[in-house]
Amino acid sequence: MLHLTTGRVGCLLSKQAVVALTGSGARMSSHGHHEVSDSVDMSQPMYWDRLDTPLPDRPWKDVLDSTDKSLKQKEKGPWTALSKEEKIALYRLKFNHTYPEMKRPSHEWKTVIGGMFIFFGITGLVVFWQGHYVYPPQPHTFGEEWQAKQIQRMLDMRINPIEGFSAQWDYKNKQWK
Amino acid sequence: MSLAKPAMRGLLGKRLRFHLPIAFALSLVAAAAFKYGVTGPRKQAYADFYKQYDTTKEFNNMRDAGVFESVRTTGE
Numbered sequence: 001m002l003h004l005t006t007g008r009v010g011c012l013l014s015k016q017a018v019v020a021l022t023g024s025g026a027r028m029s030s031h032g033h034h035e036v037s038d039s040v041d042m043s044q045p046m047y048w049d050r051l052d053t054p055l056p057d058r059p060w061k062d063v064l065d066s067t068d069k070s071l072k073q074k075e076k077g078p079w080t081a082l083s084k085e086e087k088i089a090l091y092r093l094k095f096n097h098t099y100p101e102m103k104r105p106s107h108e109w110k111t112v113i114g115g116m117f118i119f120f121g122i123t124g125l126v127v128f129w130q131g132h133y134v135y136p137p138q139p140h141t142f143g144e145e146w147q148a149k150q151i152q153r154m155l156d157m158r159i160n161p162i163e164g165f166s167a168q169w170d171y172k173n174k175q176w177k
Numbered sequence: 178m179s180l181a182k183p184a185m186r187g188l189l190g191k192r193l194r195f196h197l198p199i200a201f202a203l204s205l206v207a208a209a210a211f212k213y214g215v216t217g218p219r220k221q222a223y224a225d226f227y228k229q230y231d232t233t234k235e236f237n238n239m240r241d242a243g244v245f246e247s248v249r250t251t252g253e
Contacts, residue, residue: 161226
């Protein structure tokens with residue numbers, strides 16, 4: 001099964017090359033270059049779709065066919081002579097996405113929230129396991145009896161008798177107010 | 178399509194002229210609310226408490242409850 005003919009290997013490679021070109025760098029696909037590479041040549045003017053930097057160093061389509069070239073020639077004249085479709089075509093030559101297209105909402109938030117909850121769940125399991133297997137026994141001061149004696153002692157000492165703890169206790173009737 | 182030229186200067190001044198009086202007024206409101214809502218009632222609560230505070234009686238109650246280390250309970 002690993003014995004592919006050279007023809008088949010070549011076909012596979014070119015398919016992967018096409019996928020790599022269209023997938024990794026949309027900004028590269030309209031640029032006329034011959035080598036297969038995932039990395040961008042940073043010494044050349046770049047194109048980008050960014051909300052905060054509106055005008056990239058180069059137009060979207062560098063390689064113009066004859067119709068594009070004639071349109072560019074017409075652009076050198078008065079723009080009132082251009083039809084609406086021609087203006088839109090010129091825009092699309094220069095830019096890849098419009099601002100609304102750049103700002104289009106994605107489904108990423110579902111992944112984020114989902115991932116968050118997954119990790120909450122895992123953390124919950126870890127915490128539960130920890131409470132069962134790691135924690136030492138609780139100090140004796142946490143017991144019901146001890147807590148009751150503690151509260152009684154606090155009331156006897158008149159802790160915060162004006163606005164706080166003992167202020168809530170009715171000393172005459174021996175109950176909480 | 179001729180749009181009006183947007184404001185190019187005085188943006189911070191405009192913002193301050195709008196927001197500073199509001200901020201000042203809100204701070205005064207916050208201070209007044211705290212004075213009449215928190216410190217006023219608190220002072221009153223302390224005054225009321227100590228108006229009918231019988232020191233000796235409270236001391237004897239605490240002593241009988243056994244919370245002192247330097248004073249024995251009565252009847253020992």
